[in-house]
Amino acid sequence: MTPADGATNMLLNCADARIGERLLIAYESAEHGYYGADAVPCVVAAADALGLDVMTMDVGFSPHSPQLTPELLEGIGRSDIVVFLARLGDQLRFAEMPAGKRVVVSFALDGDHFGSAFATTHHKAMVALKTQVTAALEQARDVRVTCALGSDFAGMPNMGSGAGGDTSVRRFPMSVFQPVPAHGFSGKVALCGFLTGTGSLYYDNYTLEFDGPVLAVMRNGQLVGFEGGASDVAAANAHYDRVSSMFGIARNHVHSWHAGIHPGCGYLQNARDNFERWGGASFGNPRILHLHTCGTYAPGEISWNMLDPTIEIDGVPVWEGGAFHPERVPGGQAVLDRFRCAASVFSRPERRIGFCN
Template identity: 45%
Template structure:
């Protein structure tokens, strides 16, 4: 399914192998994918990567992995093969589930969020990975150093706070996750402990991809307001029936996993305007949550659990993110030139600049 005017899956595959994984001739690539029957990934994207890997002189060990509800359900053979490989590529949700684990595996592993051949071959997959990695680092620094951060949205979200000093130092020391992301989709999650205000939750609640449970989604007929104090939900407001439905769903998930459902762990927004999600999001909200989040029109919160990514995602459409009064995101449009080093980065990476000059607006609804 093409999602851009021009698509070149081979170029996207090379960007993944060379730009993200730094793969070299003679190395062993483990290519893990889940069956298209699950409704997430197609065969075209992993086929393109396998073909380019062989053309680059890599040996390819291609395996189909089953869908599992939690990372703990992954078979031991998968871990063994990762340890034996020089690099691993996941066209499978399993990669997302183990991103935050520290078990030993290939030093270079990538979770792919270009779910089909069209996405891989669009500007989302082709634009220089190194350029977007540098952009992420600039945004990380700008967000972490801001004295005051304010989030708003057209529906009435209004939340303010800052990146705690202790959390900033810990994040710098620990890094992020064990598996690289391709394409580079978001900046470093901002701890929510210092944030207070209101978040307007609309359309639905959905899981985060960390663990799969039933029901995974909760559709909302009308928006519900979550009142937030110091990174915790202090209450909900809105239509009584909708509020009670949200309360029950959140409590059920918290009870199932033995976690505090009132905790808001962190939040971040998409940084890649080349990302387009063309299908109706409501056809498969779990798939939507694994793909559309890279678009700057979307900001999501990691809630229900004191860890990333939590178990329930709140999704905000067309956010405005102000850093000390400067709108880095303005109604869903990211402006890299408004942060230190941003204009220089766009000059250094013309293909990244082109993506920002023609941003994709399709996010599934």
């Protein structure tokens, strides 16, 4: 598979592109260190080959005040499809987009991503798996999440409450199920060495690394404290005080959680070289589960990341030690049987996620 295959998959199977339609690629320059310089040319070439009328617009990167500018709105108005190769699309993914447009946010960040199994696995296969997992959670009476480092929280999903929500744009690749509202969950979450932002807003000291193990304690969707070394606990509390005060948001609210469903999602660089990029590119791997915290809205401003989760849905370990088993949810095996590319990537999952084996 090539980068062109991944970009074509995005345009045909996610954006539902048809010959002659107008495509706007809203991008941020590679100088910002997030999207690769080859991302835009890759998508432009695929769009040209499909017979689309392509426009591009540099929308930059605004860490503190993301918005749809008049110029961008005008460009969207002239388009049938909008593809964001820019963090702006991710920042606004829970916002209302102009009606009647197919808006896609690409979490494939460069040519290597577009050419990998992450982007070349048929998009509709991953959408179908998301649907099956979400349906299983909607019907579940009890969900328990554990990991080898000490995570253990449980509750009833209550997916119909609307608290978890879903985005107003199309994700490509599809790599998570609908967020599970956290208000019915209590227990402990073993943080994987740090606290970091969610990609909603960006701020100084975006990531706080710990010296030792830290567990976050949650009761009915509220942070009640941290457990760990005294200095780490003090630093975590100070971080929450600072971020919640900075934005005037609910300090202790835990909004929702989800795990990755895409075994082709890998991160081959060192996460610590760029936590912002890691957070935006790696979360779709089944080895990562994260919770949206600090703020009563999705996705909040501080994420808790835990590694290699086991997620039992009514006693069935659908995730086991960081491996997602779609055949363990109703309808999952049928998806694998229909889409052999998906079955193939599940048989050879990508384990590299940026900082551990």
